[in-house]
Amino acid sequence: MQHRDLLSRLGLELPADGAGLSVRSPIDGAALGVAPVTPAAEIPEVAARAQRAFEAWRSVPAPRRGELVRLLGEELRDAKEDLGRLVTLEMGKIVQEGLGEVQEMIDICDFAVGLSRQLYGLTIASERPGHAMRETWHPMGPCAVISAFNFPVAVWAWNAALALVCGDPVIWKPSEKTPLTALACQRIFERAVARFGDAPADLLQVVNGGRDVGEALVASPLVPIVSATGSTRMGREVALKVAERFARPILELGGNNAMIVAPSADLDMAVRAIVFSAVGTCGQRCTTLRRLIVHKDVRDTLLPRLKAAYASVPIGNPLESGVLVGPLNDKGAYEGMQRALEQAKADGGVMTGGGRALAERYPDAWYVQPAIVEMPGQTDIVRHETFAPILYVLTYETLEEAIALQNAVPQGLSSCIFTTDIREAESFLSASGSDCGIANVNIGPSGAEIGGAFGGEKETGGGRESGSDAWKGYMRRQTATVNYSRSLPLAQGIKFEI
Numbered sequence: 001m002q003h004r005d006l007l008s009r010l011g012l013e014l015p016a017d018g019a020g021l022s023v024r025s026p027i028d029g030a031a032l033g034v035a036p037v038t039p040a041a042e043i044p045e046v047a048a049r050a051q052r053a054f055e056a057w058r059s060v061p062a063p064r065r066g067e068l069v070r071l072l073g074e075e076l077r078d079a080k081e082d083l084g085r086l087v088t089l090e091m092g093k094i095v096q097e098g099l100g101e102v103q104e105m106i107d108i109c110d111f112a113v114g115l116s117r118q119l120y121g122l123t124i125a126s127e128r129p130g131h132a133m134r135e136t137w138h139p140m141g142p143c144a145v146i147s148a149f150n151f152p153v154a155v156w157a158w159n160a161a162l163a164l165v166c167g168d169p170v171i172w173k174p175s176e177k178t179p180l181t182a183l184a185c186q187r188i189f190e191r192a193v194a195r196f197g198d199a200p201a202d203l204l205q206v207v208n209g210g211r212d213v214g215e216a217l218v219a220s221p222l223v224p225i226v227s228a229t230g231s232t233r234m235g236r237e238v239a240l241k242v243a244e245r246f247a248r249p250i251l252e253l254g255g256n257n258a259m260i261v262a263p264s265a266d267l268d269m270a271v272r273a274i275v276f277s278a279v280g281t282c283g284q285r286c287t288t289l290r291r292l293i294v295h296k297d298v299r300d301t302l303l304p305r306l307k308a309a310y311a312s313v314p315i316g317n318p319l320e321s322g323v324l325v326g327p328l329n330d331k332g333a334y335e336g337m338q339r340a341l342e343q344a345k346a347d348g349g350v351m352t353g354g355g356r357a358l359a360e361r362y363p364d365a366w367y368v369q370p371a372i373v374e375m376p377g378q379t380d381i382v383r384h385e386t387f388a389p390i391l392y393v394l395t396y397e398t399l400e401e402a403i404a405l406q407n408a409v410p411q412g413l414s415s416c417i418f419t420t421d422i423r424e425a426e427s428f429l430s431a432s433g434s435d436c437g438i439a440n441v442n443i444g445p446s447g448a449e450i451g452g453a454f455g456g457e458k459e460t461g462g463g464r465e466s467g468s469d470a471w472k473g474y475m476r477r478q479t480a481t482v483n484y485s486r487s488l489p490l491a492q493g494i495k496f497e498i
């Protein structure tokens with residue numbers, strides 16, 4: 001009953017059954033409602049509406065476009081508590097993290113508002129007399145956002161806030177596991193649009209549905225930007241289709257993030273960082289810490305402390321205060337975790353934790369004891385991203401060996417080192433150090449701020465979102481040369497007299 005009040009405060013009155021996506025809370029398996037679906041066959045119409053919105057929105061001055069995003073930020077501030085709780089209810093992360101996700105949305109709106117007055121181009125020296133050369137950034141067209149279940153709202157905001165100030169309408173295909181938070185965001189956005197006054201219709205369209213809806217969007221010739229967040233399997237399929245029609249991909253895919261703990265590390269800090277980044281969100285962040293590469297001289301001090309910290313981490317209903325680890329998203333995630341643990345054991349891994357928790361209290365939900373697995377080496381299963389709280393522990397002797405281990409996986413999202421030795425820290429950040437998109441010193445791999453560009457290399461997909469100059473991914477670059485002289489000199493001194 002309580003969740004009905006929450007949904008209704010967020011403007012969602014959903015049927016309890018019927019056709020559509022039927023949503024269950026990972027907290028206890030309770031039915032939350034049925035979300036309407038947009039059939040894949042309707043995507044061409046959706047894209048045509050977005051194109052019409054684009055034709056109007058691209059001519060609205062960018063600072064005015066920023067005003068809409070400012071209003072969106074205000075509406076998100078008002079809805080923060082309710083939306084954060086809905087994230088918890090639908091996805092299963094603890095309320096603190098649900099609220100954190102909404103705060104991230106507010107932060108990116110603030111960032112994008114400033115950006116709307118700073119979509120800078122360049123003036124470039126021309127080699128020809130009486131000529132001016134410049135580079136300008138123009139809106140690009142409708143932007144598809146395909147998002148994963150684990151950050152059901154923030155990923156949309158990272159993309160949408162930038163796309164909207166850059167002049168691009170957004171078509172959002174949320175995860176089929178989290179359609180309700182997406183509908184709630186749509187309502188919040190509609191309130192911002194109503195206050196804005198004269199925005200074109202269809203600046204944001206939410207298309208709920210399964211993979212087929214995502215595929216139809218990716219294939220649409222009216223969608224020049226496809227920002228897709230999810231598994232590497234999905235990214236591989238999307239990348240090929242997007243490349244086929246020369247559209248622009250922004251891919252944010254799987255990670256396999258490591259921490260190197262050096263002999264000089266502050267172990268108090270390291271233990272806290274490891275626990276937050278390895279068990280937080282029940283191991284279901286793309287930046288979750290999955291591999292701990294510990295120097296042989298500190299291993300025997302660090303591991304007992306880590307195991308003690310793991311043993312005291314409160315696991316339970318993520319809506320209850322004090323709980324730090326909620327459930328896995330579904331049975332499939334639990335089974336995937338158990339399969340990975342069996343393989344690790346067969347490879348010689350020594351296990352602490354990893355079993356099912358709270359099965360009696362929540363027979364229809366999938367809580368687990370986070371696992372620590374001490375491995376004899378970096379076997380295939382360690383190189384694979386299992387989306388669950390499994391921390392593989394490896395040992396090293398030289399920093400070169402540690403960096404080589406850290407880089408010897410197919411993914412390249414986030415990485416970190418705990419050290420108080422400046423030589424080690426700088427080596428880790430150098431050209432021959434970490435090969436990841438994110439590299440931290442004395443901070444865990446998860447919990448990025450929106451001011452920096454977010455994304456990773458290799459099988460993580462190479463995309464960048466959020467801060468720095470990630471906005472350029474949502475605009476087209478134009479080089480313009482103006483001749484204000486009375487002659488027509490050619491570049492490179494070419495003579496072509498007629």
Ligand code: NAD
Pocket residue numbers: 146147148149150151173174175176209210211213214215218229230231232233234235237238251252253254255285286287385387413455460
């Ligand atoms: P998923 O790949 O199963 O689904 C992600 C989205 O892609 C969903 O909306 C799904 O419907 C859609 N989709 C799936 N196949 C598609 C296709 N062929 N064409 C178009 N759309 C398709 O991922 P998930 O289980 O929801 O999320 C977990 C994964 O996401 C993990 O691998 C995690 O590391 C990754 N992730 C990455 C980032 C990042 O920023 N790098 C952030 C969050 C999650």
